[in-house]
Amino acid sequence: MLTTRSTTHTRGRRPRTLAAATSALTCVFALTSCGGGSDDDSGGGAKTLRLWHYEAANSAMGAAWNEAIKEFEAQHPGVKVKFEEKSFDQIQKTASMVLGSDDAPDLMEYNKGNATAGLLSKQGLLTDMTTEVTKRGWDKQLSPSITTTSRYSPAGTMGSGKWYGVPNYGEFLQAYYNKDLFKKYGIEIPTTFDELTSALAEFKKHGVTPLANSGAEYLAHQYVYQLALTKADRAWVDDYELKGKADFHDAAWTYAATTFADWVKKGYISKDTTSATAEKAGVSWLQQKAPIIFSGTWWFGRFEDEAKFDWSSGLFPGAALTPGSGGNLWVVPAKSKNKELAYEFIDITMSKKIQNLLGNKGGVPVAADASAIKDPKSQALIEDFNSLSDKNGLAYYPDWPVAGFYDTLVSQTQRLMTGSASPDQYLDALQAAYDKGASKG
Structure with a gap:
């Protein structure tokens, strides 16, 4: 029934490259060098958190996630975040194949809706994060009209069931x-x-x-x-x-x-x-x-x-x-090698520091302090979003x-x-x- 709103992305996203699931896909799309998977932590060296998202570096989200990477590495000595820029369109086309392979990242931004996050959850390709959501209090930071796009039934229908994604902007x-x-x-x-x-x-x-x-x-x-x-x-x-x-x-x-x-x-x-x-x-x-x-x-x-x-x-x-609605989702692939680190990265993006930065860059954070936003127009924007969110007014x-x-x-x-x-x-x-x-x- 519900589908993703593709217009959101065709109008505003900046295409990036996508790592393919197999060497064949890699070579076909000419996206990354062949032979992925060398950055997992199975060799006994420093751990690496592989992060995919498709936000432009000069966007509000891109700037906020960059700062979150710095914060994460400061809090986790010996852990490196390997950020890989991806294409929204290519992720849409190949996500099931990529996430079903050993080349799946640890954490990924993915679009909301039955045809996207819902489909992957139904296919068993995403991690059920319900326990983490309640343990870390993310559910308390998000209104019902935002969490609708985070939860999916066994049939992959949004609005109820387990948590397979967490949005942190709106x-x-x-x-x-x-x-x-x-x-x-x-x-x-x-x-x-x-x-x-x-x-x-x-x-x-x-x-x-x-x-x-x-x-x-x-x-x-x-x-x-x-x-x-x-x-x-x-x-x-x-x-x-x-x-x-x-x-x-x-x-x-x-x-x-x-x-x-x-x-x-x-x-x-x-x-x-x-x-x-x-x-x-x-x-x-x-x-x-x-x-x-x-x-x-x-x-x-x-x-x-x-x-x-x-x-x-x-x-x-x-x-x-x-x-x-809430924005796109952080999802943790079922084949993520560092799920706990992925949860901790999401937690940082939900922190007041990163949420306030997102707001000051012109984004719409879901958990910012409106009083911490310096630009009057941005402050009014966030206050309006918070008002809608609080009264379940996002339609x-x-x-x-x-x-x-x-x-x-x-x-x-x-x-x-x-x-x-x-x-x-x-x-x-x-x-x-x-x-x-x-x-x-």
Whole structure:
């Protein structure tokens, strides 16, 4: 049923190389030198913790994990961390083969979801970390909506069962506001949904299209999903995301589709963005062509670097639920040669020191002290995430429930934007695709 959200990685990750499971795979993909496995500790020498992750060195996560490596080695004299940069895409394609071989690392970053971490747990390739999680108190640091992606049933379905992964950062969607444009037109930053719709109307009166959008990728259908969430509760989210139970003609989905179509008709969202990419949407906001963009925290660092105007961000006005989740998982392969060391490394990444560093680099830590974050924007970002997490307000992503649903959401939301599908026809198409996918789960 649940699948990973591939859009997270195609938009933000930097490809790296992957060690192959066998010499044949190694040579085929030209990823590492042949003859791996020489770094285990079976020869009586200094121990080596082999660590794989795919975060760019200049990203918030990359910087935090680098510091964690230094901290780990300082606390474990005689143990070296051998960090190996990996490709998200290649790990996705070859993880089962690699982790089933003697070349498996001791600790690895891996994506959340039934089709990824859930599948590997079902195949017996990941270590059950339930005992370590409770012993080290990681479960106390993570909210229920974050831990959903950490636990998997014997069938590999997320949301319950044993712990096979630990996330130590998060992500969620938020509204980004160009404060200079709001000031120019004498409009207040909205704090309620009514204030948001009034602001959209005011901008349009001044000839400004208020919302940046991407019809060709995830932004458009995430607007729809967020609108549905304004009329939904936690049970609705769990039915849709985890149980394969969704009525696309209920009040929430009907309101969302109707409101989104109305916003396009009123010019709050331009029909010209029907074929626009997410990159184009982000750039249009940076170029001050739209005063608002509703998208993920993965834009935050870039906006800090590139925005040449005063801006702020915040949760979607009036919504108790918003799309988001815990980040990718630390998993310990079943064939890890140094499991205890792997647990201790995870523990360091969950420490306040590393979590606060992650926050100060523009990431979204799961266990930081908001007061320890120096940048006001980053501090507000973390406070918003903590607020969502504390109230179980992370509602995952609309394309997660069934395989292939992302493509359906993109194509059908494009039809809704162009008017080639009415809201009712749009919801019919979503229902048919969802039911077909859920029946295969």
